Amino acid sequence: MTGAGIRIEGLRKRYGSGDTAVDALKQVDMQVFPGEVVGLIGPSGSGKSTLLKCLGAVIEPTAGRMILDDEVIYDDGWKVKDLRALRRDSIGFIFQAPYLISFLDVTDNIALLPMLAGKPNAEARGQALDLLKALDVEHRAKAMPPQLSGGEQQRVAIARGLVNRPPVILADEPTAPLDSERALAVIRILNEMARRYETAIIVVTHDEKIIPTFKRIYHIRDGVTYEEAGQGLEF
Amino acid sequence: MISLAGRDIMHSWGKFVFTGAGLGLLIGVTLSMAGIYRGMVDDAKVLLGNSGADLWVVQKDTLGPYAEPSSIYDDTWRGIRGMPGVARTANVTYLTMQVRQGERDVRAMISGVTAGEPGTPGWPSYLVAGRQITRGHYEAVADVAAGFKLGERIGIRRNSYTVVGLTRRMVSSSGDPMVFIPLKDAQEAQFLKDNDAILQQRRRAAVNPAFNRPGVPGLLDAVIASQSTNPYVNAVLVQVASGHDAEEVAASIRRWKRLTVYTSGQMEEILVGKLIATSAKQIGMFLVILSIVSAAIVAFIIYTLTLGKIREIAVLKLIGTRNRTIAGLIMQQAVALGMIGFVVGKITATLVMAPIFPKYVLLEPLDSVKGFVAVVVICVISSIIAIRAALKVDPAEAIGG
Ligand SMILES: Nc1ncnc2c1ncn2[C@@H]1O[C@H](COP(=O)(O)OP(=O)(O)OP(=O)(O)O)[C@@H](O)[C@H]1O
Ligand SMILES: [Mg+2]
Numbered sequence: 001m002t003g004a005g006i007r008i009e010g011l012r013k014r015y016g017s018g019d020t021a022v023d024a025l026k027q028v029d030m031q032v033f034p035g036e037v038v039g040l041i042g043p044s045g046s047g048k049s050t051l052l053k054c055l056g057a058v059i060e061p062t063a064g065r066m067i068l069d070d071e072v073i074y075d076d077g078w079k080v081k082d083l084r085a086l087r088r089d090s091i092g093f094i095f096q097a098p099y100l101i102s103f104l105d106v107t108d109n110i111a112l113l114p115m116l117a118g119k120p121n122a123e124a125r126g127q128a129l130d131l132l133k134a135l136d137v138e139h140r141a142k143a144m145p146p147q148l149s150g151g152e153q154q155r156v157a158i159a160r161g162l163v164n165r166p167p168v169i170l171a172d173e174p175t176a177p178l179d180s181e182r183a184l185a186v187i188r189i190l191n192e193m194a195r196r197y198e199t200a201i202i203v204v205t206h207d208e209k210i211i212p213t214f215k216r217i218y219h220i221r222d223g224v225t226y227e228e229a230g231q232g233l234e235f
Numbered sequence: 236m237i238s239l240a241g242r243d244i245m246h247s248w249g250k251f252v253f254t255g256a257g258l259g260l261l262i263g264v265t266l267s268m269a270g271i272y273r274g275m276v277d278d279a280k281v282l283l284g285n286s287g288a289d290l291w292v293v294q295k296d297t298l299g300p301y302a303e304p305s306s307i308y309d310d311t312w313r314g315i316r317g318m319p320g321v322a323r324t325a326n327v328t329y330l331t332m333q334v335r336q337g338e339r340d341v342r343a344m345i346s347g348v349t350a351g352e353p354g355t356p357g358w359p360s361y362l363v364a365g366r367q368i369t370r371g372h373y374e375a376v377a378d379v380a381a382g383f384k385l386g387e388r389i390g391i392r393r394n395s396y397t398v399v400g401l402t403r404r405m406v407s408s409s410g411d412p413m414v415f416i417p418l419k420d421a422q423e424a425q426f427l428k429d430n431d432a433i434l435q436q437r438r439r440a441a442v443n444p445a446f447n448r449p450g451v452p453g454l455l456d457a458v459i460a461s462q463s464t465n466p467y468v469n470a471v472l473v474q475v476a477s478g479h480d481a482e483e484v485a486a487s488i489r490r491w492k493r494l495t496v497y498t499s500g501q502m503e504e505i506l507v508g509k510l511i512a513t514s515a516k517q518i519g520m521f522l523v524i525l526s527i528v529s530a531a532i533v534a535f536i537i538y539t540l541t542l543g544k545i546r547e548i549a550v551l552k553l554i555g556t557r558n559r560t561i562a563g564l565i566m567q568q569a570v571a572l573g574m575i576g577f578v579v580g581k582i583t584a585t586l587v588m589a590p591i592f593p594k595y596v597l598l599e600p601l602d603s604v605k606g607f608v609a610v611v612v613i614c615v616i617s618s619i620i621a622i623r624a625a626l627k628v629d630p631a632e633a634i635g636g
Binding site: 049052053056058059084085086087088089093095096099100101102103104108111112113115116117121144160172 | 236237239242243245246247546547549550551552553554555556557560629630631633634635
């Protein structure tokens with residue numbers, strides 16, 4: 001797959017209206033290419049979560065453009081009808097707390113996504129197992145989420161984010177609960193996956209341990225983004 | 236696609252089984268209540284059927300003998316016997332009272348039956364043990380529900396009787412077991428005054444110069460004799476000769492005898508429509524209350540379970556699960572809860588409630604089917620609150636602040 005990643009132009013988001021209006025995003029311009037992992041860094045209240053929610057198609061921006069894999073998904077209004085299908089097929093989510101479904105085992109937590117997209121159970125589980133293997137947690141395939149360590153849960157969550165081969169993955173503080181060794185391992189996995197599956201990955205983080213690993217970083221301050229070259233440290 | 240509801244139930248089966256069992260007890264009570272009503276109706280039919288009568292002749296303008304007191308002279312049957320279309324007649328009395336058995340006493344409906352052979356109207360139609368009454372006095376045939384044993388002595392008013400036979404499922408419309416005794420004894424039990432009253436009556440008659448005339452020997456004795464006989468019964472049971480229409484025979488008795496006559500159809504209406512109508516209403520009210528309580532329990536449990544899954548639901552929505560799927564998840568759980576409850580309830584009603592309940596409980600399969608449908612409907616409706624809560628969950632919550 002050789003998509004074009006994600007491009008955001010002049011994105012704005014205003015919460016509320018009148019006196020109580022908050023301009024959470026004022027001018028966001030970003031581009032993330034397939035195979036690339038970029039950092040999104042900013043102080044508290046700068047608009048990081050708001051941006052993820054807009055990209056994740058769970059809240060509607062106020063103005064601007066978002067282009068996903070050469071398809072305009074937002075241009076001063078949604079351009080795709082089924083946002084649910086867009087989220088399911090084109091966007092992977094990885095959270096700080098790896099929100100796994102507690103009543104499904106590890107395999108089905110991952111396989112659920114292709115199943116929701118209409119894949120037969122066996123095929124969906126096969127895909128899930130491949131990813132678990134790639135992420136080195138296949139020995140936990142039958143475990144229930146609470147039985148996993150934090151790092152294992154995070155890897156399962158990454159597998160879930162990847163399983164439908166979305167052109168973009170949004171990761172919100174994916175390393176926050178991990179020690180530096182494991183945090184770096186997660187970043188290594190994300191880089192590897194980005195390359196292998198041609199996915200554009202945006203990592204929102206405060207985590208000093210991983211910031212030096214990004215080749216490219218977007219800073220966001222008061223709803224405005226600035227691009228900056230990162231250190232891109234090998235690790 | 237896997238069943239999300241199924242997985243969640245397997246995951247927290249303890250909650251489901253315990254709540255389901257609790258709900259099941261309620262459903263069991265509900266089914267038993269319906270069974271009690273059916274049992275009462277059936278008891279009434281059995282009571283009428285076993286009496287062997289086609290027509291009930293009672294005091295004019297009464298709903299007797301079961302629903303209202305009725306008393307007619309005990310020779311009324313002679314006139315009825317001679318009417319066309321009448322095959323057999325028999326006097327009968329009914330009186331619900333306490334019957335002594337050793338130290339305890341049992342509430343029973345005493346029925347006085349005329350002497351005759353089996354098949355006489357009013358006689359118990361079949362016995363499970365012992366024999367029918369053969370002597371004119373002091374023998375009794377009792378229903379097994381009374382707890383009497385063959386050969387046992389039981390006390391009815393001032394006399395004691397030997398239990399010679401046992402019947403089954405012969406109970407009054409309020410569920411009291413029936414005890415059959417000879418008619419004469421029953422008349423005495425029903426109309427006899429106590430010794431003091433008799434003495435008083437005799438004394439009064441003796442001092443009354445109108446009765447105690449020196450010139451008319453024997454008058455006082457005749458008066459006293461007439462005062463102490465009890466020439467009343469509660470009803471005359473009539474068997475209609477084959478080839479005659481019960482309604483026509485009833486009409487002619489009504490016309491000629493100035494009595495009220497009921498066919499078995501009308502009698503059933505009186506029993507079911509009037510005598511047990513109040514109980515039926517009470518049971519109906521209980522059914523409504525139990526349904527509301529069950530609905531509240533299901534709604535509450537499903538709502539709580541759903542609130543416990545809000546995070547999961549947000550994630551499911553974020554990764555593109557349809558609202559329909561999420562609503563289905565919750566509704567299926569509610570229905571599963573109802574099914575567990577129904578199974579537990581059905582078992583409780585059949586194996587626990589019906590055998591130990593001090594009244595005949597008739598669990599009709601059709602009632603179970605209706606109950607099942609009601610449980611499913613109640614569960615589906617009760618899940619609506621939880622479904623609304625789940626559909627309001629914002630997928631953005633999964634991303635957090
Ligand atoms: N639903 C909302 N309604 C109104 N204002 C909001 C809403 N969500 C966020 N905001 C405001 O928008 C601004 C950006 O919030 P956002 O959550 O995007 O910040 P953030 O960068 O994620 O902060 P943090 O690092 O603390 O999570 C803040 O001023 C916040 O108060
Ligand atoms: Mg945030």
